[in-house]
Amino acid sequence: MRPIDGLTVLTAAEMRTAEQASGVDEAALMDRAGAAIAEVVRRIGGGQEVLVLCGPGNNGGDGYVAASALRQAGIPVRVAALSDPRTDLARRARAGWAGPVEPIAEASAAPVLLDALFGTGLSRGLDEPVVESLHALSIRAVLTIAVDLPSGVATDSGALLSAYPGAALTLALGAPKPAHLLLPAAPLCGTVRVLDIGIAARSQASVLPVASLRSPAVDAHKFSRGMVAVVAGRMPGASALAASAAARVAGYVLLIGSATDRLPHAIVRRRWAEDALFDPRIGAVVIGPGLGPDEEARAKLNAALASDHALVIDGDALRLLDPARLRSRASPAILTPHEGEFAHLFPDVKGSKIDRARTAAGESGATVVLKGPDTIIAAPTGEVRLAARHVPWLATAGSGDVLAGLTGALLAGPDTTALAAASSAVWLHTEAARIAGPALIADDLTLALPAAIAQAGA
Ligand SMILES: NC(=O)C1=CN([C@@H]2O[C@H](COP(=O)(O)OP(=O)(O)OC[C@H]3O[C@@H](n4cnc5c(N)ncnc54)[C@H](OP(=O)(O)O)[C@@H]3O)[C@@H](O)[C@H]2O)[C@H](O)CC1
Ligand SMILES: [K+]
Secondary structure (H helix, E strand, C coil), X not given: CECCCCCECCCHHXXXXXXXXXXXXXXXXXXXXXXXXHHHHHHHCCCCCEEEEECCCHHHHHHHHHHHHHHHCCCCEEEEECCCCCCHHHHHHHHCCCCCEEEHHHCCCCCEEEEECCCCCCCCCCCHHHHHHHHHHHHHCCXXXXXXXXCCECCCCCCECCCCCCCCEEEEECCCCHHHCCCCCHHHHCEEEEECCCCCCCCCEEECCCCCCCCCCCCXXXXXXXXXXXXXXXXXXXXXXXXXXXXCCCCEEEEECCCCXXXXXXXXXXXXCCCCCCCCCCCEEEECCCCCCCHHHHHHHXXXXXXXXXXXXXXXXXXXXXXXXXXXXXCCEEECCCHHHHHHHCCCCCCCHHHHHHHHHHHHCCEEEECCCCCEEECCCCCEEECCCCCHHHCCXXXXXXXXXXXXXXXXXXXXXXXXXXXHHHHHHHHHHHHHCCCCCHHHHHHHHHHHHHHCCC
């Protein structure tokens, strides 16, 4: 049983392909899955009675195999089914279950509820009486465990096809799926752990790994660690937050055109001028936090786009940006929109959150950090990282400015890519929020960054 950080994420179709490519026959895969599920249930169920709910497909098949294994292990277990099995594999698994099978509507509750109704094959919402039984049984259970996915969520989009009571634990078979990470499904999964069933998972998507940051090289100097320029605008507090966060990572932070003195002394200030960005030592420019919507803001964005620097484009700059302008630039750009900014930037891009981030990255040639409780980072190559952890206290003014500054500082550093910089920034941002704790304000994130960076191994 493995935590999901850094693991490859597979869609339902990619899972089927991986299963076929594994060379292991499907019955053996189901036997492995069922045995692994039973082992977890036995270990954490404390010997209490288990009720296994089995659906008509292979998710139900896993349920029958797990029920048989639990019974063999001496755990009291009952099975309730939605209908007869509909696949050969599920029929085989059902035949291996020596006990009775009751209709779900008549099943009485047990302390441990194992939901093996539907997995990757769910194509529509559950019938209302089934939803009602599931809720009634779950409320009376001490522990609800979902097999592969909570029965009611769409595997690839994380959409909720019918109401689900919420599991404490979801045992993902072979690999995490998008629904384990995307809203609204993710919180209904509870803790997600992956059971290895011998399938090699390959795809361009993975769960955001723990950031891996190195200490500066022994011969490092402030410019070799990375110089980041933050362009200020009408609301100087926002760019000050971005610059303060950047200063925790970059060797040199230049704040351009800021009207505030309330800054750490380590931040160097420069007046705005047409040629303010003509400094070859600048490794990345952050533009957008507090920039404002006016002509001066537009001129600053034009200057940044005309420069050769790597860019982080955030906040107000996203309202002024025509993403087509990024295509002709040689250096990387990272866009950090929340959903509203994304819709403004890419009004015609539709689909699941993963599809939208990936399409926008492909179209613009920029790395896109589509922010939210389920932040997604997509590179123009099609590679995608999905954030696994969320701290709701991050929904506070200035939080995005801190992320933009952090992203710029990491992008300015040595030996990195836009995808790696954005991924580490998102991880550090969440970790800093976890460390800062409830009721945090954005300034606290900056103060918590040293501890977050230490967690990332630096
Ligand atoms: N991939 C692997 O490596 C392994 C996966 N295993 C398990 O298999 C499931 C996926 O199994 P599958 O049979 O493809 O799908 P489901 O069990 O989720 O259900 C499909 C059947 O359910 C019907 N269906 C779909 N939605 C509903 C609904 N709302 N109400 C009633 N019936 C529904 C569907 O019928 P259709 O009408 O849509 O055609 C199917 O009959 C995976 O999640 C794993 O748990 C293996 O056991 C191990 C290897
Ligand atoms: K399930």
